[in-house]
Amino acid sequence: MVVSGVLLCATITAFWGDGPFSIRLRPKGNCAQCCPINEREDIAFYLYTRENVMEPQRLWVGNSTALLASNLEVDRPTVIYIHGFTEQANGRGSTTIKNAYLKKGRYNVILVDWSPLCALPWYAHAVINTQPVGVYLSKFLKFIVKHGVQIKSIHLIGFSLGAEIAGFTGKDKSLGKLARITGLDPAFPLYMFSGKGGHLTPTDAEFVDVIHTDGGVFGFPIALGDADFFPNGGFPAQPGCRINSLLQKDQIKRIISCSHDRAWQYYAESVLNEKGFPATRCTNYDAFLAGVCSPLTINPRTNKTEIQFMGFAANPNLKGKFFLVTNSREPFATNFKVANDYEPLIPKIYPNFVEDTK
Ligand SMILES: *[C@@H]1O[C@H](CO)[C@@H](O)[C@H](O)[C@H]1NC(C)=O
Numbered sequence: 480m481v482v483s484g485v486l487l488c489a490t491i492t493a494f495w496g497d498g499p500f501s502i503r504l505r506p507k508g509n510c511a512q513c514c515p516i517n518e519r520e521d522i523a524f525y526l527y528t529r530e531n532v533m534e535p536q537r538l539w540v541g542n543s544t545a546l547l548a549s550n551l552e553v554d555r556p557t558v559i560y561i562h563g564f565t566e567q568a569n570g571r572g573s574t575t576i577k578n579a580y581l582k583k584g585r586y587n588v589i590l591v592d593w594s595p596l597c598a599l600p601w602y603a604h605a606v607i608n609t610q611p612v613g614v615y616l617s618k619f620l621k622f623i624v625k626h627g628v629q630i631k632s633i634h635l636i637g638f639s640l641g642a643e644i645a646g647f648t649g650k651d652k653s654l655g656k657l658a659r660i661t662g663l664d665p666a667f668p669l670y671m672f673s674g675k676g677g678h679l680t681p682t683d684a685e686f687v688d689v690i691h692t693d694g695g696v697f698g699f700p701i702a703l704g705d706a707d708f709f710p711n712g713g714f715p716a717q718p719g720c721r722i723n724s725l726l727q728k729d730q731i732k733r734i735i736s737c738s739h740d741r742a743w744q745y746y747a748e749s750v751l752n753e754k755g756f757p758a759t760r761c762t763n764y765d766a767f768l769a770g771v772c773s774p775l776t777i778n779p780r781t782n783k784t785e786i787q788f789m790g791f792a793a794n795p796n797l798k799g800k801f802f803l804v805t806n807s808r809e810p811f812a813t814n815f816k817v818a819n820d821y822e823p824l825i826p827k828i829y830p831n832f833v834e835d836t837k
Pocket residue numbers: 542544545
């Protein structure tokens with residue numbers, strides 16, 4: 480069989496499981512057998528607003544004509560979502576987060592698509608590519624800031640490898656300090672020994688919050704941000720992700736990434752149910768389950784003890800490790816009946832809590 484050079488360097492979209500994913504015969508990058516990276520084509524920025532919920536407007540670094548013609552409103556908060564390995568910006572994670580925000584309010588939602596640079600099966604190449612993609616995203620942010628977007632209103636949300644990209648963007652000192660980075664189960668394989676300069680850290684934004692769901696497999700098992708949230712301990716299998724239950728529900732295609740994907744699923748739900756995921760600061764999950772930590776945490780800005788939440792409504796002054804439990808399927812939020820009827824069901828798992836004064 481003759482495979483043409485064009486095909487060797489093309490990205491192929493396949494469908495299985497939750498949506499589209501990317502495959503390549505050769506990786507993109509700087510290696511000898513790699514196809515060269517063309518940042519302008521390979522890294523795309525798709526804007527969605529309430530005026531265009533379904534049809535994206537593509538924005539380009541440096542193209543002011545396209546930016547000014549778009550629905551971008553500089554006085555709205557801007558949320559930028561970066562997908563993970565093999566995914567695309569029209570996949571389920573990106574789409575779910577985008578729809579949640581546009582249902583919530585008037586946001587500029589920009590989905591980053593870097594699928595040619597993170598196609599199957601080239602994980603190690605995708606890891607190397609997260610750094611230049613982060614730098615290119617920083618260029619894009621400087622461009623929209625020049626057009627009036629406030630850096631203090633930019634929130635980067637990255638899933639898996641996307642969380643590491645957000646970290647590299649935040650590390651670019653020529654871009655002012657981003658308001659917030661949310662790392663959704665930041666990628667662990669090949670980042671574990673990379674040191675602080677090589678993965679997401681608390682200095683990458685004013686506030687870095689992290690949700691851990693697949694610790695030690697695809698996700699980092701240790702705290703990386705200012706505030707780290709460990710639903711169900713932060714480890715696989717997350718509730719509903721055991722192989723038996725997936726087989727029963729005919730969800731075999733989700734076995735590999737079920738626990739990992741819970742990170743964006745929990746986050747998306749928290750956008751529309753802000754108080755659905757109360758979290759307890761504690762030293763570890765066992766202590767949390769034993770009920771020795773108070774569900775009330777001191778807010779360092781006010782010195783008041785209050786309930787703290789994982790996800791959308793996370794308090795930007797928070798520091799530490801936080802634990803909670805979830806349901807095994809949607810709605811994942813357990814501890815509150817409904818968001819607009821703010822009534823904590825004091826969970827049975829806190830039988831003998833003591834004031835947390837750390
Ligand atoms: C900028 O964007 C506009 C509108 O999408 C397009 O027509 C134009 O060709 C672009 N210019 C450059 C230099 O890419």
